[in-house]
Amino acid sequence: MSDDRRYDTVFWDIGGVIVELxxxxxxxxxxxxxxxxxxxxxxxxxxxxxxxxxxxxxxxxxxxxxxxxxxxxxxxxxxxxxxxxxxxxxxxxxxxxxxxLRAEDGAIETIETLSDAGIEQAIVSDIDTHEAENMLDSFGIRECFAHVTTSEAVGHTKPDERMFQDALDATQADPERTVMVGDRHSHDVAGASALGIAAAGYGEEGWGPEADHELETLRELLAVVGVSD
Known part of the structure; x- marks a missing residue:
């Protein structure tokens, strides 16, 4: 692990972040x-x-x-x-x-670059499990994720803390070394922040007071994490 890396783990939303809505x-x-x-x-x-x-x-x-x-x-x-x-x-x-089905611009490349760099990644998304798995498989990136947390499996949607806690428990990630990438401030960003997870808001609807980082493009996440493109 490089000493200049800010985070070891990245949690991703799917809709509006990996998948183009x-x-x-x-x-x-x-x-x-x-x-x-x-x-x-x-x-x-x-x-x-x-x-x-x-x-x-x-x-x-x-x-x-x-x-x-x-x-x-x-x-x-x-x-x-x-x-x-x-x-x-x-x-x-x-x-x-x-x-x-199309991916958001830069999503696949960013996920693959993080994976190649040894960054642990997981999904935290308000989606059915079968649908999530199919989407990741269709883009050829399922193997980049150590765990997939879905609302169907947990029974609740974000910002419920059980969504984020499920991913933390499954990955054994340190919240202080984890960043959540989401496009909705009230769900992804505020929900992650409540558990001490850093939050990167993607797009203006993800920006707000709880966002530790504001992303205009997904490729900017590499610099946030501390991984070279």
């Missing part, structure tokens, strides 16, 4: 468009109804209680058909969303 929304739209074409639905109305039902699913949770995205997708799709979703819908969903 616009690409996820494009996948949703492609999925609904394919269903609409197959079942003679109006594509725009179907997409509006699908997104509304998905949002209602997540808004129905209490506090930091987690509701799985998988169940939300099922409910949203069923809402288009006044009952159960059509046979094979999940395979269509997985294919459409995988086809549009």
């Amino acid at each position: 616009a690409s996820v929304r494009e996948g949703y739209a492609a999925f609904v468009a394919e269903l609409a074409d197959e079942h003679q639905l109006d594509a725009q109305s179907a997409l509006d109804d699908w997104k509304s039902a998905l949002g209602e699913h997540f808004r129905g949770r209490e506090g930091t209680e987690y509701r799985t995205a998988s169940e939300g997708y099922r409910k949203a799709t069923a809402a288009l058909f006044d009952g159960d979703p059509p046979e094979g819908w999940r395979a269509t969903f997985d294919r459409c969303t995988a086809a549009t």
Whole structure:
């Protein structure tokens, strides 16, 4: 370990940090468009109804209680058909969303550089476990992470301290030598800071009083950690 390294461990959020959120929304739209074409639905109305039902699913949770995205997708799709979703819908969903998935600019290169430098990395994300694993696998970076903490596994969303504590326990990381990278101040940054974990806010929505570092690009994280590009 280099003496000039500030951190030994990096915790990553997925959505909006590793995965470009616009690409996820494009996948949703492609999925609904394919269903609409197959079942003679109006594509725009179907997409509006699908997104509304998905949002209602997540808004129905209490506090930091987690509701799985998988169940939300099922409910949203069923809402288009006044009952159960059509046979094979999940395979269509997985294919459409995988086809549009893109990484945030610099995410893959930064993760791989940190891994090559011996920096321990873990995921702390409000996501279903299967979805998280698939996303990391699709980018070829799953082996860069020592542990994946998901809200599905923990049962709660950030900023609940159980999310961060799960990752700390699994990696045996020292909070004072760990930095969390997230794009939402109230969830990622404030949540990590409450447990003594340093926080790097990525993008303006991640910046704020608890942020120890403010990143405009993910490549800036290398200098924050103390790793040469």
